Amino acid sequence: MTCLRIPIALFGAVLLSGCLARTALDVVTAPVKVAGKAVDMATTSKSESDEKRGRDLRKREERYGKLSRQFAKDDGKCREGDIEACERRDAARSEMQQLRSTIPAP
Incomplete structure (x- = not known):
């Protein structure tokens, strides 16, 4: 054992x-x-920062498109005499101008 x-x-x-x-x-x-x-x-890796930059750009482009549609709608109402629509149109134009400088040209 x-x-x-x-x-x-x-x-x-x-x-x-x-x-x-x-x-x-x-x-x-x-x-x-x-x-x-x-x-x-x-x-942050390069690919992660690229993805984030792409998301931010898409959000700005989406916002610009929404403002553009709102601008056209309010512009039509403004021409009919709606003063509030004129104010919204002017605000949309101002924001569109600010966004335009942050969106690269196609």
């Missing part, structure tokens, strides 16, 4: 030393992994 205990104990020690070495390696590399993830979360 004691003959079997020694090989089993040696085999167990070898297995545990591998486990301990892996745990020690994980403990040592954990701060580097955490710091790497923090950097990844804090920085």
